[in-house]
Amino acid sequence: MGRPRKDSAEQPVSERLERAMLRRMFDEPVAAITVRALIADAHCNRSTFYYHFNGVDEIADAAVERAIPYELPLAIASMMVAYTDASPSPQRFDELLHDHATVVPEQVDTLCLLLNGPNSALAERKVRDALSEVYPSIVAALPGDDGRDELALRVIFTYASSAILGLMAYRGSIGLGVPVERMIGAVAPEVPQALIACIRRAMRG
Structure with a gap:
C-alpha cells in the first residue's frame, strides 16, 4: 500500500489537522481529544494522521508551536x-x-x-x-x-x-x-x- 499523500491540493493535511487540534483545544483538554475527532474535522483518514503525527500529544505540541x-x-x-x-x-x-x-x-x-x-x-x-x-x-x-x-x-x-x-x-x-x-x-x-x-x-x- 502506498503512503498517504502529505499535501492536499489546497492546504497541507498536517496544517488542517493542526488547525482542527487548535480549535478543539480552546474548549477541550488535550487528554479528551481523540484521533477520530481530529480526522473527522480535517477530512482525512487515520493512516494519514499517523503519517504526520505519532499521537494526540505530538500534534498538540505542534499546533501550539504554530500558534x-x-x-x-x-x-x-x-x-x-x-x-x-x-x-x-x-x-x-x-x-x-x-x-x-x-x-x-x-x-x-x-x-x-x-x-x-x-x-x-x-x-x-x-x-x-x-x-x-x-x-x-x-x-x-x-x-x-x-x-x-x-x-x-x-x-x-x-x-x-x-x-x-x-x-x-x-x-x-x-x-x-x-x-x-x-x-x-x-x-x-x-x-x-x-x-x-x-x-x-x-x-x-
Missing part, C-alpha cells in the same frame, strides 16, 4: 532596546508601539484563547520556551556589556513575560473584546518605563 506569534517576543525586544536610549512621552510610546510591536492579529487572538483555556499550562510552557530561545538575542541587543547583573536581567525578563502572558489570558477570558493596543496603553508608558529603569540599573551591575 505562537514569534514576532511578539522580537517586538518586545525591539521596544526594550528602543526604550534604553530615551524616556519617550506617551506620544512617542504610541510611535514605538506602531513601529516595533506589529504582530499578526489572528495569531495573538489564538494565543489569548489558548492561555485562557483548559490547556493553558501547555500554551504557557511553549511560550516561555520560545521566549527563552530569543532571550540571548534580547540581552545581546542591549547597549553595553560590562558589569551586567545577569540574574537581575533574567528576573526582569521573567517578570515582564509573566505580565504579558497574564494580560493575554485576561483578554481571552473576556472574549477578545479589547484590542491589544488598548491593553498595552492602559499601563503605558509608566510600566514599560519602570521596567526599562530596572534594566538600566541591571546593565550597570
Whole structure:
C-alpha cells in the first residue's frame, strides 16, 4: 500500500489537522481529544494522521508551536532596546508601539484563547520556551556589556513575560473584546518605563 499523500491540493493535511487540534483545544483538554475527532474535522483518514503525527500529544505540541506569534517576543525586544536610549512621552510610546510591536492579529487572538483555556499550562510552557530561545538575542541587543547583573536581567525578563502572558489570558477570558493596543496603553508608558529603569540599573551591575 502506498503512503498517504502529505499535501492536499489546497492546504497541507498536517496544517488542517493542526488547525482542527487548535480549535478543539480552546474548549477541550488535550487528554479528551481523540484521533477520530481530529480526522473527522480535517477530512482525512487515520493512516494519514499517523503519517504526520505519532499521537494526540505530538500534534498538540505542534499546533501550539504554530500558534505562537514569534514576532511578539522580537517586538518586545525591539521596544526594550528602543526604550534604553530615551524616556519617550506617551506620544512617542504610541510611535514605538506602531513601529516595533506589529504582530499578526489572528495569531495573538489564538494565543489569548489558548492561555485562557483548559490547556493553558501547555500554551504557557511553549511560550516561555520560545521566549527563552530569543532571550540571548534580547540581552545581546542591549547597549553595553560590562558589569551586567545577569540574574537581575533574567528576573526582569521573567517578570515582564509573566505580565504579558497574564494580560493575554485576561483578554481571552473576556472574549477578545479589547484590542491589544488598548491593553498595552492602559499601563503605558509608566510600566514599560519602570521596567526599562530596572534594566538600566541591571546593565550597570
